[in-house]
Amino acid sequence: MPSKEEIFQKVQAALVDALGVDEDEVTPEATLVGDLGAESIDFLDIVFRLEKAFDIKIPQGDLVPQDILTNAQYVKDGKLSPEGLDALRQRIPFVNLDKFAENPVVQDFPNVMTVGDICRYVEMKLGV
16 A cells, blocks of 8 residues: 555656656645646546556546536536535545635636645545
């Protein structure tokens, strides 16, 4: 079972390779989109690299639950409803949504996920 530090190092390596960023840019607090410049197509590469690095399967929508973020039941005027936020919290408990919840504009969601969130997801998958 890898340690939390080993998980971070593997996540960091996967993100450096997938995004072409410098290792020192990939900190636990760095956001994937805002700080590291990830685009939607990059998430496929990131998922592939994480699956390979940790020998895990990451189901589609596990990291970024688009089905919630695009569901008319949860989205009103471009914002996630309280019910949508609850659904999002249940689906991605590894992401701190407190700041996003203050103004839950769906378009801003890609700027929420951090490197630390990815590490927590992997830890959850591995039972660390």
